[in-house]
Amino acid sequence: MDASPEKALAGAIAGQLAAGLPQDEAVAHFIRSTYGALAAxxxxxxxxxRDxxxxxxxxxxxxxxxETVARALEPVLAAAGLDAAGQERLIAALGASVDQAVAVLPDGTRLAxxxxxxxxxxxxxxxxxxxTLPREAAAIINERFGAAAALDLAVAARQTGPDWSPGAASFFATLAxxxxxxxxxxxxxxxxxxxxxxxxxxRALPVPALIARHGRLVAQLRRARQQEQAFSESNFETLAMTGNRLPYLHAPDIAREMALAEAAIVAATGRPAPDTTASCLDMGAVEDMDGLFAALEDQPG
Structure with missing residues (x-):
C-alpha cells in the first residue's frame, strides 16, 4: 500500500477494530432473547x-x-477513494496486522x-x-448544504447508494x-x-427511469385513495369475501416518495414531471377501423 491515503485508511480501520465496534440495543436484545442472560x-x-x-x-x-463506525471512518474512506484492486490491497494489509476486534455492548461489556x-x-x-460519493457531487453538497449534510449523504451513498457510473454521477451532481x-x-x-x-x-438512464417511477407512484396513490374510500364504507374482511384483492398501499408513504421524486425531476429537467397516466376519451360509437381513425382525428391536440 504505497499511497498515503490507503495507509491512513488501513490504520484507521485497525484502530477502530481495536478501540471497539459499538453495538446497539437491538443486538443486546438479540443476545438476551437467543442465549439468555449470560454473564460477561x-x-x-x-x-x-467459532466451531x-x-x-x-x-x-x-x-x-x-x-452508523457510528461508518461516520467515523467516512473521511478516510473518502480520501482513499479505493477501486476494487485497492480494496484487495486494503484487506491484505489488514490481514498482515490485525487478528482481533473488540465489540462493545450497550452496558459497556467488551468482547474480544x-x-x-x-x-x-x-x-x-x-x-x-x-x-465513495463522487468528488464533484461531494464538493457541491458541502458548499451548498454544509459539512453535516455532506457527511450524512456520503455515509448514505456508501451504505445504500449505487456503484457509481458516469451517468449516475452526473445526474446526482446535477441534483446537488x-x-x-x-x-x-x-x-x-x-x-x-x-x-x-x-x-x-x-444501462438505464436516470431521468426517464425516475419519470416512469413517478408515474407508477401517481397510479399507486390513486389506488391507495380508492382503498381508503372502500375501507371507509366497508372493512377488509367483507371486501376480501366479495373478491377484492387489495395490496398494501400506504398513501402517506406513497405521497412522500412521490414528492421527493417530483423534486428531483424538477431539479434535473427544470419542469414538473409529465403526466404519464392514461386518460379516457369519449369518441362515440364507431363501427370499423376507418370510423376509429376518424374519431381519433377529431380529438383535440
Missing amino acids: DELAALVAD DPQAASLVELLLFPG LALDADDLARFVARLAPTR GRLPAETPQSKAALAYALRFLAGLAP
Whole structure:
C-alpha cells in the first residue's frame, strides 16, 4: 500500500477494530432473547468458540460496522477513494496486522473477537470502500448544504447508494447543484436519489427511469385513495369475501416518495414531471377501423 491515503485508511480501520465496534440495543436484545442472560465471561466464552454455529452467527452480527463506525471512518474512506484492486490491497494489509476486534455492548461489556482473513474481507466489504460519493457531487453538497449534510449523504451513498457510473454521477451532481439549498426537503430528495440510483438497472438512464417511477407512484396513490374510500364504507374482511384483492398501499408513504421524486425531476429537467397516466376519451360509437381513425382525428391536440 504505497499511497498515503490507503495507509491512513488501513490504520484507521485497525484502530477502530481495536478501540471497539459499538453495538446497539437491538443486538443486546438479540443476545438476551437467543442465549439468555449470560454473564460477561460466559458471553466471551461463547464468541470464542467459532466451531459453534450459534457463536459464528453472533460474531457475524457483532462484526458489522454501524452508523457510528461508518461516520467515523467516512473521511478516510473518502480520501482513499479505493477501486476494487485497492480494496484487495486494503484487506491484505489488514490481514498482515490485525487478528482481533473488540465489540462493545450497550452496558459497556467488551468482547474480544478473533479474526481470520474471511472476517476481515467481510468487514471491509461492509464498509464499501469502493462506493465513495463522487468528488464533484461531494464538493457541491458541502458548499451548498454544509459539512453535516455532506457527511450524512456520503455515509448514505456508501451504505445504500449505487456503484457509481458516469451517468449516475452526473445526474446526482446535477441534483446537488440545482435543488434549492434553503429547502429542508432537498437533502431528503438527495438521499432518495441515492436509493433510486442504487436500484436502477445498469444501462438505464436516470431521468426517464425516475419519470416512469413517478408515474407508477401517481397510479399507486390513486389506488391507495380508492382503498381508503372502500375501507371507509366497508372493512377488509367483507371486501376480501366479495373478491377484492387489495395490496398494501400506504398513501402517506406513497405521497412522500412521490414528492421527493417530483423534486428531483424538477431539479434535473427544470419542469414538473409529465403526466404519464392514461386518460379516457369519449369518441362515440364507431363501427370499423376507418370510423376509429376518424374519431381519433377529431380529438383535440
